[in-house]
Amino acid sequence: MTKVLVFDYRNMLILEVDYVVEFAMLRFDIAPVCSNAYRFQAAMSFSIAAIYLLTPYKWVAILLAVGGFLRGFVSPHKCLSYKLFSALTQKFGMTKMQNAGSKMFADKIACIAGLAMTITWLMGSDVGAIPATAILIFAFIDLVTGFCAACWAYGAYYKMKQA
Secondary structure, eight states, X not given: OEEEEEXXXXXXXXXXXXXXXXXXXXXXXXXXXXXXXXXHHHHHHHHHHHHHHHSSOGGGHHHHHXXXXXXXXXXXXXXXHHHHHHHHHHHTTOOOEEOHHHHHHHHHHHHHHHHHHHHHHHTTOSTTHHHHHHHHHHHHHHHHHOOOHHHHHHHXXXXXXHO
């Protein structure tokens, strides 16, 4: 166990907590994210995948790759669309905060899928339809039910790793 300082941004406190290094699933270095704002992100991902699959505008995959990179590898709080969606959910009183780790993992997958879609489009291949279809299906499920398959896989991996 390791002692870690955590900044509680709501109460403006610095807390000292025990942190198990081997079980680094939760991200205490990044402020929690709003899961309802991420449902709006799912709507964006669904729209991008639908445009990619159903129109000749394949360049939209770049948006998925860049957004996924920014939210997944940098911080969700640096992404303009997340800031907008978070502000909207806060304004309507729909805020539901959760740890950022699983959502960042989902964004890393979206980044990889967006990169695959972009690269295959630039190469003139139709293989990009495979990750686009996966994004379309899983983003729709997340949008409608709130179930994030990548978040579930993230949690399941760490539960199996711990056992």
